[in-house]
Amino acid sequence: xxxxxxxxxxxxxxxxxxxxxxxxxxxxxxxxxxxxxxxxxxxxxxxxxxxxxxxxxxxxxxxxxxxxxxxxxxxxxxxxxxxxxxxxxxxxxxxxxxxxxxxxxxxxxxxxxxxxxxxxxxxxxxxxxxxxxxxxxxxxxxxxxxxxxxxxxxxxxxxxxxxxxxxxxxxxxxxxxxxxxxxxxxxxxxxxxxxxxxxxxxxxxxxxxxxxxxxxxxxxxxxxxxxxxxxxxxxxxxxxxxxxxxxxxxxxxxxxxxxxxxxxxxxxxxxxxxxxxxxxxxxxxxxxxxxxxxxxxxxxxxxxxxxxxxxxxxxxxxxxxxxxxxxxxxxxxxxxxxxxxxxxxxxxxxxxxxxxxxxxxxxxxxxxxxxxxxxxxxxxxxxxxxxxxxxxxxxxxxxxxxxxxxxxxxxxxxxxxxxxxxxxxxxxxxxxxxxxxxxxxxxxxxxxxxxxxxxxxxxxxxxxxxxxxxxxxxxxxxxxxxxxxxxxxxxxxxxxxxxxxxxxxxxxxxxxxxxxxxxxxxxxxxxxxxxxxxxxxxxxxxxxxxxxxxxxxxxxxxxxxxxxxxxxxxxxxxxxxxxxxxxxxxxxxxxxxxxxxxxxxxxxxxxxxxxxxxxxxxxxxxxxxxxxxxxxxxxxxxxxxxxxxxxxxxxxxxxxxxxxxxxxxxxxxxxxxxxxxxxxxxxxxxxxxxxxxxxxxxxxxxxxxx
Numbered sequence: 001x002x003x004x005x006x007x008x009x010x011x012x013x014x015x016x017x018x019x020x021x022x023x024x025x026x027x028x029x030x031x032x033x034x035x036x037x038x039x040x041x042x043x044x045x046x047x048x049x050x051x052x053x054x055x056x057x058x059x060x061x062x063x064x065x066x067x068x069x070x071x072x073x074x075x076x077x078x079x080x081x082x083x084x085x086x087x088x089x090x091x092x093x094x095x096x097x098x099x100x101x102x103x104x105x106x107x108x109x110x111x112x113x114x115x116x117x118x119x120x121x122x123x124x125x126x127x128x129x130x131x132x133x134x135x136x137x138x139x140x141x142x143x144x145x146x147x148x149x150x151x152x153x154x155x156x157x158x159x160x161x162x163x164x165x166x167x168x169x170x171x172x173x174x175x176x177x178x179x180x181x182x183x184x185x186x187x188x189x190x191x192x193x194x195x196x197x198x199x200x201x202x203x204x205x206x207x208x209x210x211x212x213x214x215x216x217x218x219x220x221x222x223x224x225x226x227x228x229x230x231x232x233x234x235x236x237x238x239x240x241x242x243x244x245x246x247x248x249x250x251x252x253x254x255x256x257x258x259x260x261x262x263x264x265x266x267x268x269x270x271x272x273x274x275x276x277x278x279x280x281x282x283x284x285x286x287x288x289x290x291x292x293x294x295x296x297x298x299x300x301x302x303x304x305x306x307x308x309x310x311x312x313x314x315x316x317x318x319x320x321x322x323x324x325x326x327x328x329x330x331x332x333x334x335x336x337x338x339x340x341x342x343x344x345x346x347x348x349x350x351x352x353x354x355x356x357x358x359x360x361x362x363x364x365x366x367x368x369x370x371x372x373x374x375x376x377x378x379x380x381x382x383x384x385x386x387x388x389x390x391x392x393x394x395x396x397x398x399x400x401x402x403x404x405x406x407x408x409x410x411x412x413x414x415x416x417x418x419x420x421x422x423x424x425x426x427x428x429x430x431x432x433x434x435x436x437x438x439x440x441x442x443x444x445x446x447x448x449x450x451x452x453x454x455x456x457x458x459x460x461x462x463x464x465x466x467x468x469x470x471x472x473x474x475x476x477x478x479x480x481x482x483x484x485x486x487x488x489x490x491x492x493x494x495x496x497x498x499x500x501x502x503x504x505x506x507x508x509x510x511x512x513x514x515x516x517x518x519x520x521x522x523x524x525x526x527x528x529x530x531x532x533x534x535x536x537x538x539x540x541x542x543x544x545x546x547x548x549x550x551x552x553x554x555x556x557x558x559x560x561x562x563x564x565x566x567x568x569x570x571x572x573x574x575x576x577x578x579x580x581x582x583x584x585x586x587x588x589x590x591x592x593x594x595x596x597x598x599x600x601x602x603x604x605x606x607x608x609x610x611x612x613x614x615x616x617x618x619x620x621x622x623x624x625x626x627x628x629x630x631x632x633x634x635x636x637x638x639x640x641x642x643x644x645x646x647x648x649x650x651x652x653x654x655x656x657x658x659x660x661x662x663x664x665x666x667x668x669x670x671x672x673x674x675x676x677x678x679x680x681x682x683x684x685x686x687x688x689x690x691x692x693x694x695x696x697x698x699x700x701x702x703x704x705x706x
Contacts, residue, residue: 025169025172025173026050026059026166026169026170026172026173027059027061028169029162029165029166029169030048030050030059030060030061030166030169031061031063031068033048033137033158033162033165033166034046034047034048034061034063034137035063035066036158037137037139037155037158038063038139040154040158041123041139041147041151041154041155041158042139042141042146042147042151043123043139043140043141043146043147044064044065044140044141044142045062045063045064045065045139045140046062046063046137046138046139046140047060047061047062047063047085047137047138048060048061048127048135048136048137048138048166049080049085049135049136050134050135050166050170051080051089051133051134051135051136052170053132055089055133057080058170058317059170059173080136082107083105083106083107084097084103084105084106084107084122084124084138085124085136085138086105086107087105087124088124088125088126088136089126089133089136092126092128092133093126094123094124094125094126094152094155094156094159095123095124095125095152096122096123096147096148096149096151096152097121097122097123097124098121098144098145098147098148099119099120099121099144099145100119100120100121100122100140100144101118101119101120101144102119106122119144120140120141120142120143120144121140121141121143121144121145121146121147122138122139122140122141122147123138123139123147123151123152123155124136124137124138124139125137125152125155125156125159126159127159127162127163127166128159128160128163129163129164129166129167130164130167132167134163134166134167134170135163135166137155137158137159139155197337198334198337198338198341199234201330201333201334201337202220202233202234203234203236205220205305205326205329205330205333205334206218206219206220206234206235206236206237207236208326209305209307209323209326210236210237210307212322212326213291213307213310213315213316213319213322213323214310214311214312215237215291215307215308215309215310215311216237216238216285216308216309216310216311217235217236217237217238217239217240217243217282217285217307217308217309218235218236218237218240218305218306218307218308219232219234219235219236219240219243219282219305219306219308220232220233220234220235220295220303220304220305220306220330221233221246221248221255221303221304221306222295222302222303222334223259223301223302223303224247227250228250229247229248229249229250230247230248230250230255230256230259230303230304231245231246231247232244232245232246232247232248233303235282237308238285239282239283239284239285240282242282242283242284243282243283246282248279248280249279252277252279253275253276253277253279253280254267254273254275254276254280254290254292255279255280255292255304255306256279257275258292258293258294258301258304259294259301259303259304262294262296262301263294264291264292264293264294264320264323264324264327265291265292265320266289266290266291266315266319266320267289267290267291267292268289268314268315269288269289270287270288270289270290271288282308285308285309286309287308287309288309289308289309289310289313289314289315290306290307290308290309291306291307291315291319291320291323292304292305292306292307292323293305293320293323293324293326293327294324294327295327295328295330295331295334296327296328296331297331297332297334297335298335302331302334302335303330303331303334304327305323305326305327305330307319307323357374357376358376359376359451359452359453359454360374360376360377360380360381360423360433360451360452360453360454361373361374361376361377361449361450361451361452362377362388362393362396362449362450362452363440363442363447363448363449363450364392364393364447364448364450365445365447365448366407366408366412366446366447366448367392368392368393368394368399368408368448369391369392369393370388370389370390370391370392370393370396371389371442371443371447372442373385373388373389377452380423380425380431380452380454381396381423381424381425381426382425382426382427383426387426393448393450395424396423396424397421397422397423397424397433397435397452398421398422399421400417400419400421400435403417403418403419403437404417404437408448411437411438411439411448412439415438415439416436416437416438416439417436417437417438418434418435418436418437419434419435420432420433420434420435420455421433421435421452423452423454431454431456432454432455432456432458432459433452433453433454433455434452434453434455435450435451435452435453436450436451436453437449437450437451466525483511484508484511484515487504487507487508487511490504491504491508509551509554512551516583516586516587517651517652519579519583520583520587520651520652520655521651521655523580523655523658523659524635524651524654524655524658527658527659527661527662528635528658532662533577533580533659533662533663535577536575536576536577536663537575537576537577537578538573538574538575538686539573539574539575539576539578539581539686540571540573541567541571541573541574541606541613541615541683542567542568542569542570542571544574544578544581544582544585545565545567545585545604545606545615546565546567547582548582548585548586548589549563549565549589549604551586552586552589552590552593555590555593556589556593556602559593559596559598559599559600560598560599561593561596561598561599561600561601561602562600562601562602563589563602563603563604564601564602564603564604565604566603566604566605566606567604567605567606567615571606571608571613572608572613572685572686573685573686574613574683574684574685574686575663575683575684575685575686575687576663576683576684577659577663580659580662580663581659581663581683583655583659584655584656584659584660584681585604585615585617587652587653587655587656588617588656588679588681589602589604589617590652591617591652591653591679592617592618592619592621592677592679595619595621595622595677596619596620596621596676597620597621600619600620600621601619601620602617602618602619603616603617603618603619604616604617604618605618608685609682610685611684611685612665612682612683612684612685613682613683613685614680614681614682615680615681615682615683616678616679616680616681617678617679618676618677618678618679619676619677619678620675620676621676621677622673622674623671623672623673623674623675623676623677624669624671624673624677625673629669629671632653632669633653633654633656633657633667634654635651635654656681660681660682660683663683663684664684665681665682665683665684666680666681666682667679667680667681667682668680668681
């Protein structure tokens with residue numbers, strides 16, 4: 001009766017629902033559903049393939065009689081792509097196959113051959129839950145035409161009743177899987193980041209990988225920055241001792257493929273994978289299955305993580321997710337460990353330089369309190385390290401607050417300053433020092449570094465030079481004046497005899513050079529002391545240059561050199577101290593003569609730049625190196641060179657700089673080694689042309705020429 005049939009069907013569905021609803025584990029639900037379908041519909045075997053939301057197979061259960069059988073990933077793919085189940089998945093319709101030998105949709109396997117089980121009968125229905133395809137259910141009977149439309153309807157009713165339970169079990173399994181992955185990654189992150197010492201980092205990464213994946217052996221390799229080869233740094237597990245140090249050439253083997261593509265891989269059977277080669281083997285290990293994940297940092301692959309031979313025989317579906325997560329964690333931690341190593345090395349290097357420096361170095365906070373002092377600071381100050389740490393920097397030397405700023409504001413903004421001061425020793429003595437202070441980061445805190453360079457020898461040398469200058473000026477100027485006066489008188493008393501006149505001229509030129517040197521020494525001291533140039537007049541630059549050339553011509557002729565004078569046009573008058581300006585041009589010309597080779601060429605020229613006239617003196621001598629350009633205008637400085645390099649007192653160019661700057665002008669050089677040197681200087685144009693002064697100046701110059 002239809003009523004009895006409906007009651008039986010309802011009882012069946014209630015029983016099926018009770019069977020599958022009392023479990024949440026996906027495999028358990030699938031097995032119970034299959035057993036119930038075989039029991040109530042019939043058939044010898046059945047299968048359920050579970051699909052994810054993208055329509056891809058994620059799990060399956062196969063039952064033969066009362067026994068569940070394992071399946072492979074390839075079997076799943078074949079079933080949903082080419083088999084009867086694949087047709088149902090694509091069309092989302094149930095189907096009945098009375099005779100599998102006559103239906104092209106049936107995926108024939110070895111047992112479908114005539115000499116084995118032969119033709120069969122099959123039912124295949126979709127599992128639909130909330131309008132979503134969650135899987136496909138198939139029953140197979142060994143006898144053709146064993147199933148009919150009633151069986152199909154019953155099968156569909158069971159599938160409809162169980163679909164929601166299958167979906168819930170799949171979602172539960174996925175959530176459990178996600179929880180396991182997140183738990184493994186969280187535990188991995190906590191363990192891996194416990195230390196930043198590189199060997200500890202490697203060991204913790206390997207331990208977490210082995211624990212999460214339950215494998216026999218794990219290994220970690222990093223890319224060699226020079227060769228791009230993979231070099232195994234560490235390994236753990238069975239027979240792992242011979243792995244560290246192994247090299248995998250760039251882009252070779254499975255590991256090289258992972259580095260190249262940036263994607264991990266799981267190889268369930270390495271013997272069947274054509275990509276597996278000799279470079280992938282580990283000595284003493286029979287490799288059956290392997291999972292390789294890239295170690296990445298800041299979007300760049302820096303190495304690989306390998307897991308070999310899962311203890312269960314096969315990797316879990318989540319293995320690569322876990323591996324990829326651990327690889328990402330490992331990359332970040334390894335990069336941080338490398339940064340820490342570099343910082344530690346740099347810090348150690350700084351401490352070594354700090355302690356071994358020949359200069360006195362203090363580190364203070366922004367209140368001036370001494371935080372650190374090197375060995376030289378202890379030795380020079382005479383204080384112990386403990387006493388220095390209880391002192392402030394202004395107790396050790398006179399801080400030039402104009403340079404550092406009150407409360408060191410200038411140092412905070414400008415970073416550094418320089419000045420000269422005196423270090424106060426514990427015994428009451430003082431040591432002249434050159435102070436260089438700058439803002440630094442010390443022990444993760446902004447601080448001030450004070451370098452106090454002992455300049456006792458320089459000060460003593462400066463004092464000696466000053467004494468020598470005073471001696472030259474005071475002890476030589478008066479006798480030199482007498483010599484000049486005597487030579488002038490002799491020139492009027494001596495008969496006009498050529499030899500005597502020549503000797504007298506030589507004597508007068510030599511004394512003039514000595515006078516210029518003495519006056520230059522005096523002017524250097526005055527200008528360095530800040531004295532202003534007050535005796536300025538309007539002067540014709542053409543006459544000034546012409547007289548300077550005349551005074552140096554004997555020296556140039558002696559070296560067969562030619563001086564080309566290009567200061568021949570009409571120029572505005574310049575506002576200068578005549579004697580100083582005259583000596584500036586003579587010094588520059590004599591310098592050019594000194595460094596220009598025999599038969600060389602010297603040029604002096606000028607150009608009107610408006611408020612200034614720019615002069616230049618050019619030679620074709622050996623040139624000046626960039627290092628010497630910075631010091632050539634320093635007092636008592638002589639250029640480095642061989643024995644043949646001309647020597648001098650080192651005052652002439654220092655005087656030129658001070659004299660030109662004292663007039664408000666500028667002086668500089670342009671030079672290339674081996675191609676000569678050009679000295680440039682600017683002198684101010686006279687704003688008021690005093691005709692009487694010009695007339696007197698021109699008359700004086702003309703008188704000197706006569």
